[in-house]
Amino acid sequence: MxxxxxxxxxxxxxxxxxxxxxxxxxxxxxxxxxxxxxxxxxxxxxxxxxxxxxxxxxxxxxxxxxxxxxxxxxxxxxxxxxxxxxxxxxxxxxxxxxxxxxxxxxxxxxxxxxxxxxxxxxxxxxxxxxxxxxxxxxxxxxxxxxxxxxxxxxxxxxxxxxxxxxxxxxxxxxxxxxxxxxxxxxxxxxxxxxxxxxxxxxxxxxxxxxxxxxxxxxxxxxxxxxxxxxxxxxxxxxxxxxxxxxxxxxxxxxxERALCIFEHVYFARPDSVMEGDTIYSDRVRMGQCLAREAPADADLVIGVPDSGVPAAVGYARESGIPYDQGLVKNRYVGRTFIQPTQELREMGVRMKLNPLREVIAGKRLVVVDDSIVRGTTSKQIVRMLREAGATEIHMRIVSPEIKWPCFYGIDTDVQGQLISANYTCEEVCDQIGADSLAFLSIGGLKSCVSPGGYCCACFNGDYVVEIPEESFRGKFLKGYHPNNLTSAPESTRRRVSEVAEQIEKENQ
Ligand code: SF4
Incomplete structure (x- = not known):
């Protein structure tokens, strides 16, 4: 990006x-x-x-x-x-x-x-x-x-x-x-x-x-x-x-506590414990919640490895639709580098994921993934699954739509690159070529993790720490009005020299 x-x-x-x-x-x-x-x-x-x-x-x-x-x-x-x-x-x-x-x-x-x-x-x-x-x-x-x-x-x-x-x-x-x-x-x-x-x-x-x-x-x-x-x-x-x-x-x-909620969805390892629960069980609950919020008529649930897999298990458990492994991940892919052409980008995805034809051919699939950022990977996964014989593909995403850039350590910093900031859910569904698409709600996501304050800014634009204008200039699309962006006036902000002077006085 x-x-x-x-x-x-x-x-x-x-x-x-x-x-x-x-x-x-x-x-x-x-x-x-x-x-x-x-x-x-x-x-x-x-x-x-x-x-x-x-x-x-x-x-x-x-x-x-x-x-x-x-x-x-x-x-x-x-x-x-x-x-x-x-x-x-x-x-x-x-x-x-x-x-x-x-x-x-x-x-x-x-x-x-x-x-x-x-x-x-x-x-x-x-x-x-x-x-x-x-x-x-x-x-x-x-x-x-x-x-x-x-x-x-x-x-x-x-x-x-x-x-x-x-x-x-x-x-x-x-x-x-x-x-x-x-x-x-x-x-x-x-x-x-x-x-x-x-x-x-x-x-x-x-x-x-x-x-x-x-x-x-x-x-x-x-x-x-x-x-x-x-x-x-x-x-x-x-x-x-x-x-x-x-x-x-x-x-x-x-x-106000504001732990990044994406740690639970995607970043942290499933065997890590955060706020008393393993990330694995959080993700299973997310899949269960998504099955209640966005049911689908299908034959099989598969997950996009790695973080989509526990959520797919949860979706299957709640919906009663069988779960199976439909995508195999190559664990030895290092950096995939910048792919200058669409053809190479598709090869890049295939380097990481390959469908199991005998599992998915002739099946109506629910495909559970953690998030959609630009939409290019989802599009390639859908195409790959259709080529492998899937008859219907219902994408289910265990996070809300990512509409806002992150300024707190994640590399989504230009809103124009986020597909959900530019298109409705129906339009994204068309673009990735799925038969249906649904995202977990913010309320649903929060109900799956332990109680407490979370940063959800990339979903709702409520930034927990104010951001100076020089950091956000040019990063938002017209018509978007995020909260808590403008810094306090220069006159009210403490400066390095002032803190140093205070230390000097205290030392005298
Ligand atoms: S904006 Fe999103 S990715 Fe960034 S810290 Fe907040 S929840 Fe995490």
Whole structure:
């Protein structure tokens, strides 16, 4: 997709939503923290496949190893052996904001006097351009164009003034706006913190036998290192983990909770637990709810792998229509690159999915998928299933229509590219060539996940964090009026220099 802040990168070959990142942190003296982090990154690989990185604090310095590619491509056994220490963080990235390549890979390093910090971030800061300009005016240098480096530099800048990283983080959180779950290390401690709305997930886990603590984007990363889920990191909270244990501080007041509801629909792994339920059971419930909201007269229910499958099981369970596997996924497809022609784009989809003819030939199908973004993949799936002999295709989508761009870490940032923002449900049905099409309602979706506040902005345009005009200019279609876009007037916003002055006064 074209991303204006990203120099016009075109992801025309991709019709999928992409999470920006997965993060992990561990404090475990005497353990192989680098290898534990590597295992966790493999568990979180679905959250980003463009780059991977690990930083380790060994008591006297912080070492980082990062590069483009999957975790298994970036790290060798020798790399792991070279990264020894007591504390580590890791990151996998699908970048939509800022630099690509090595410079955009995380963790970011920053020097503060004699000390070094490394930071890894999941989410998007909506005011990073403004903060970067302010830091450049204060002669703070930058290596990349990412919002995550803005956070790193800001923490470095304030920590220099306060001499305490926790103070530096707290002051930085007063200025950051948007979605962020972050992990940070210096030579001997781990920090983890989350935006005041809790848009991106972050959980705390404890290693067995008091061996240490870890934090991760999802519980599947805790499972892989044998950690017990303790709790979610709270919105606006900072955790510091070192030899004195876990210390919690509410750095900024929590706001209305707004966890990204798409974590439940698509991003998170089905074996992860969020808000007390496995993602798998949430998805089964979504399929059941969709079967009640949008029944179909059909012979067989199939799901589009992976996230459509549990929802298809739920749809079948509720409707009484048998379920079977109608599409096979190739699990070894890496990046499919930009496909310049329609023919190559279709091959790209076939590289990932292939129909099971003997299962679907002659059948009236209900096809359950997680979402429709541009519609190109759905169109190709419908065509593929008809060629394989399906007699009717009823598409059922376990999310509402995506009509609004996301500014909080997902790469749907131009409304014109979203098919449901441009066409009615009937028109989309015609365009993808299905016999019928239905989407789960917002109310239905919310009834399938645990109670609490969720961000649903990509469905209803209710943005939970206000967005500066420079970030949204040119991204909305005429006639759309999203809520909560305009920033507070410049005069009422706090500036980096003001926070620094306040710190100086407090230190006197
Ligand atoms: S706009 Fe949509 S994808 Fe973005 S954070 Fe909100 S719910 Fe998630």
């Amino acid at each position: 074209t991303n204006q802040r990203d120099g016009g990168r075109d992801r025309a070959g991709s019709d999928e939503l992409h999470e920006e990142c997965g993060i992990f942190g561990v404090y475990a003296p005497g353990k192989d923290v680098a290898r534990m982090t590597y295992f966790a990154l493999v568990a979180l690989q679905h959250r980003g496949q463009e780059s991977a990185g690990i930083a380790v604090g060994d008591g006297s310095t912080v070492l980082v190893n990062k590069d483009e590619g999957l975790a298994s491509q970036v790290f060798t056994d020798a790399d792991m052996s070279a990264l020894s220490g007591d504390v580590a963080i890791g990151h996998v990235r699908y970048g939509t904001n800022g630099s690509k390549g090595w410079r955009g890979a995380q963790p970011h390093l920053s020097t503060i006097g004699d000390s070094i910090i490394a930071l890894a971030h999941n989410g998007t800061l909506v005011n990073s351009d403004d903060l970067r300009r302010q830091l450049l005016d204060l002669n703070v240098p930058f290596m990349s164009n990412t919002d995550s480096e803005v956070a790193t530099r800001l923490i470095g800048y304030f920590t220099q003034n306060t001499h305490h990283i926790r103070e530096g983080v707290r002051s930085t959180m007063e200025l950051l706006e948007g979605a962020y779950a972050m992990v940070l290390i210096n030579e001997r401690a781990l920090y983890a913190f989350r935006d005041p709305n809790g848009i991106r997930p972050l959980v705390l886990g404890e290693l067995p036998d008091g061996a240490g603590w870890c934090v991760a984007s999802e519980t599947c990363a805790l499972d892989i290192v044998g950690a017990r889920f303790v709790r979610d990191v709270r919105p606006g909270e900072v955790l510091r983990v070192d030899d004195s244990g876990v210390v919690s501080e509410q750095a900024v007041p929590p706001r």
